[in-house]
Amino acid sequence: MTRRIIPLIMCGGAGTRLWPASREVRPKQFLPLFGARSTFQDTLLRVSDPDLFERPIVVTNATYRFMVLEQLAEIGLEADVLLEPMRRDSGPAIVAGAAFAKARDGEAVVLALAADHVVGDKAAFLTACREGLAAAESGRIVTFGITPERPATEYGYICPGETVSGAVRAVARFVEKPDLPTAEQYIRDGYVWNSGNFMFRADVLLEEYRKFDAASVQAVADSVSKAGRDLGFVILDADGFAAAKPISIDYAVMEKTARAAVVPVACGWSDVGSWHAVWELSEKDAQGNAARGAGVFEDSRNCNVVTDHALVALEGVDDLVVVATQDAVLVSRQRDTNGLKRLVARLKKVAPEVTEAHIKMHRPWGSYQSVDNGERHQVKRIIVKPGQRLSLQKHYHRSEHWIVVRGTAHVTVNETVKTVHENESIYIPMGAVHRLENPGKILLELIEVQTGSYLGEDDIIRLEDDYRRG
Numbered sequence: 001m002t003r004r005i006i007p008l009i010m011c012g013g014a015g016t017r018l019w020p021a022s023r024e025v026r027p028k029q030f031l032p033l034f035g036a037r038s039t040f041q042d043t044l045l046r047v048s049d050p051d052l053f054e055r056p057i058v059v060t061n062a063t064y065r066f067m068v069l070e071q072l073a074e075i076g077l078e079a080d081v082l083l084e085p086m087r088r089d090s091g092p093a094i095v096a097g098a099a100f101a102k103a104r105d106g107e108a109v110v111l112a113l114a115a116d117h118v119v120g121d122k123a124a125f126l127t128a129c130r131e132g133l134a135a136a137e138s139g140r141i142v143t144f145g146i147t148p149e150r151p152a153t154e155y156g157y158i159c160p161g162e163t164v165s166g167a168v169r170a171v172a173r174f175v176e177k178p179d180l181p182t183a184e185q186y187i188r189d190g191y192v193w194n195s196g197n198f199m200f201r202a203d204v205l206l207e208e209y210r211k212f213d214a215a216s217v218q219a220v221a222d223s224v225s226k227a228g229r230d231l232g233f234v235i236l237d238a239d240g241f242a243a244a245k246p247i248s249i250d251y252a253v254m255e256k257t258a259r260a261a262v263v264p265v266a267c268g269w270s271d272v273g274s275w276h277a278v279w280e281l282s283e284k285d286a287q288g289n290a291a292r293g294a295g296v297f298e299d300s301r302n303c304n305v306v307t308d309h310a311l312v313a314l315e316g317v318d319d320l321v322v323v324a325t326q327d328a329v330l331v332s333r334q335r336d337t338n339g340l341k342r343l344v345a346r347l348k349k350v351a352p353e354v355t356e357a358h359i360k361m362h363r364p365w366g367s368y369q370s371v372d373n374g375e376r377h378q379v380k381r382i383i384v385k386p387g388q389r390l391s392l393q394k395h396y397h398r399s400e401h402w403i404v405v406r407g408t409a410h411v412t413v414n415e416t417v418k419t420v421h422e423n424e425s426i427y428i429p430m431g432a433v434h435r436l437e438n439p440g441k442i443l444l445e446l447i448e449v450q451t452g453s454y455l456g457e458d459d460i461i462r463l464e465d466d467y468r469r470g
Contacts, residue, residue: 003137005129005199006108007047007056008097011040011064011115012084016344016355017273020328021306024356029116030067033278033292040068040115041075046122047111048077052129057100057110059084059093065233066364066467082227085238091252092244094198095209095220096236102202103224109136110205112198112249118281120268128167128265132199135168140261141208142168142199143254145192147266151183154273156194156250159186164261171260174250192264196271198249208257216252219243230468275321276334279304289314293324302334326359364467365390366443378455382436384409384444389437391465398452398459400428402436407444410437433463 015027022028029040037045047053056079060068068081082096094112101108111129119125132142145158154177161172174194178186210217223240245252254260270277279302282290288302289295295305296313300320305312307324314320323330332340347355360369365388372379384390384407392412402411403425411418411426412435420426428434430452438444462469 003107003109003133004050004052004054005047005111005133006054006101006104006202007044008094008101008110008112009040009043009056009058009079009115010090010093010097010112011058011068012060012087012093013114013116015116017340018275018278019340019344019347019355020323020325020330021308023354023358025063026067026358026362027064027116028272030064030071033272034118034281037075038071039118039272041071042119043113043115043117044072044077044079045075046119046125047113049126052126053111054108055079057082057097058115059097061085061087062235067362069232070362070364080234081232082224082234082236085223085236085241088241088244088246090196090249091209091247092216092220092241094249095206095217095244096224096241098200098202098205099221099224100234102206106203108202109133110200110202112200114196114271116272117195117197118268118270118272120281121266124265124267125269128263128267129199131167132261132263134166135164135261135263136199136201136204138165139201139204139259140164140168141205141254141257141259142261142263143171144195144197144199145262145264146195146269147264148187148191148193151180151187152193153177153180153183155271157183157186157191158194158262159189159191160262160264168261168263171254171262174255174260192262193269194250195269196250198254204259205253208259209253212256213245213247213252216244216247274340275304275306275323275330275332278306279321279334295322304334328354364388366438368448371447373455376451376453376455378450380448380450382446382448384436384438384446386438386441386443389466390435391460391462391467391469392433392435393463394431394433394461395452395459396431396461397454398450399430400434401449401451402426402428403447403449405445405447407438407442408440409444409446410439411435412437435464 011029015022018028030038058079058081061084157175159172160169219240223237226237228235284290289297291305293307294311298315300314301318303320309326319334321332366383366385368380368382409420
């Protein structure tokens, strides 16, 4: 019987290269960039065939834990979700996943995948997985080398060596991102793009990592063995994980090990590392313009519009990216990906809030969105999912007025519990202990008007919380 593969999905990154749509609190892997599903969901579905794959492991951080569960539920899948106490790059994250998989199965074969990549040809991808499985079982650490479609300068390259088995080749060498003439030469010489996805036996990966950094492997292994469990999450021990050296798996192992192998594959792959990459993957009109949301083009070519709010109209321009959210607008040249990196770095200094949070904030119970705010007032639109409730809480500096727009609310105010229907309202005095709950079968939508001397989110004193937040 062929051994099944354990998918290890890495989804803890911040994804700032797609600002302003992607931000620290909701990065690109959780966004529906190319349809109804996120790349995280598409990645999971790609490795969901029970004949080939086991129950997946997801490595993320506490900020994204409820988004992970929500998006898993939307596609009808379950996973073991490991929470990193802090970011340590892909090396320690993969060690944590490998150690967890090894505890599940001493001979586990793991497929480590980034959650924010796109694969256009699923059948070709699965064929490559089957090709790499035998090599991984025999002790190779297999990476997937993408057949180049152009002389890209934004990817690292792999030089394939001698044949290992079937289509699998040994890795002769890894090379860093090249300039254009070097990339053209690499393509002539048969090099492939380094996709940053890997397949390996868990025990082999841990053994090879130990050769180069035994202390970090031990620290992460300890964080897994001492991990706690809460609300179904596996919470890695913070002290152990913090002791690991932050480093990518490429630098930690792949560029040093003699066991590296590569499976060349043409599967319509992209790491979606820029708005230009999004444009390349999007449907376009006859003039090469792409729009997600309301975009109108006149005498414009090869432009990309992404908007979730306002209509964006372009006239007489070429090769532009315009991304409009409710609190920020980006206008950029199509191909200047380094320019956006520099811009976001500057924004983190002058306006950090627009790189970190969206106006619409997702919570495990639903979401809230700021509609208007002033010196002593703020208006929010709150959505509560069926069967969910907010924490039992109070505020020291503000009072609140809730108006139900859709659905039915159960509202606790001190010792009183009241049912509030559509077009009805209720007042929450400053300092009152209160809770909002949706007992119904449809979304509960309400408008909240806050008034007071301080309206920050840190003026929430939680007394009870179903989600065990501080």
